[in-house]
Amino acid sequence: QVPLVESGGGLVQAGGSLRLSCAASGRTLSSYTMGWFRQAPGKEREFVGGISWSDGSTDYADSVTGRFTISRDNAKNTVYLQMNSLKPDATAVYYCAARRGRLVTMAGATYGYWGQGTQVTVSS
16 A cells, blocks of 8 residues: 655766655555665675654764765655665665655564565676
8 A cells, every 4th residue: 555666776987876755646655664675696685774754863884874864854745865885795686665654674574565676787
């Protein structure tokens, strides 16, 4: 009941930037937390970061802290993942997810709604 539409993936050179968007159309998300996950080729899905919709509090994986920033636009029901200083190991399919609750969690199993994923490829 929370459709998520992602955009912004693509090909970028190492050191470059991309911004991913995740729009939840036609629904208020004030009691939800949004998460970003990624799955690289041959790897398991991993937590990237998350944001509480209500107050904007965030949490990040250690591997991306300082380079990735998650933000939200309440008026647009959209969350963003700004990725700077990209490294080749960031190459993955990135997924947006949503869960009920106001605290960021890192476990994918706690998120009940998922976007389709968007490919990010970082070349070296």
